[in-house]
Amino acid sequence: MEKSFSEKKFASLIQRTLLAGVFLSALLLFAGFAFTVSGAPAGTTLLRAGILALLLTPAARVMMLIYGYWRGGEHYFALASFVVLALLGLSILV
Numbered sequence: 001m002e003k004s005f006s007e008k009k010f011a012s013l014i015q016r017t018l019l020a021g022v023f024l025s026a027l028l029l030f031a032g033f034a035f036t037v038s039g040a041p042a043g044t045t046l047l048r049a050g051i052l053a054l055l056l057t058p059a060a061r062v063m064m065l066i067y068g069y070w071r072g073g074e075h076y077f078a079l080a081s082f083v084v085l086a087l088l089g090l091s092i093l094v
Helices: 007-038 042-071 075-093
Strands: none
Touching: 007 042, 042 075
């Protein structure tokens, strides 16, 4: 990888992406559960949004992998990650 984009920065980027996805999902699920218990109609929407955020977290990780590999000059791995992302997208449609 290039000196301006080290493997340590790359790993940190992936870690922050996964943590953000999990925390966002947990926040939405907790809020949705609280609203559902209180009887508010927004609870179901928040629960669905939390599950969607949890499902999209791996796709966000793969997008960060594509970015990191491309920026690091590892175009073969970026292409392989793009194929994985396309398969994830295709599995959503099917």
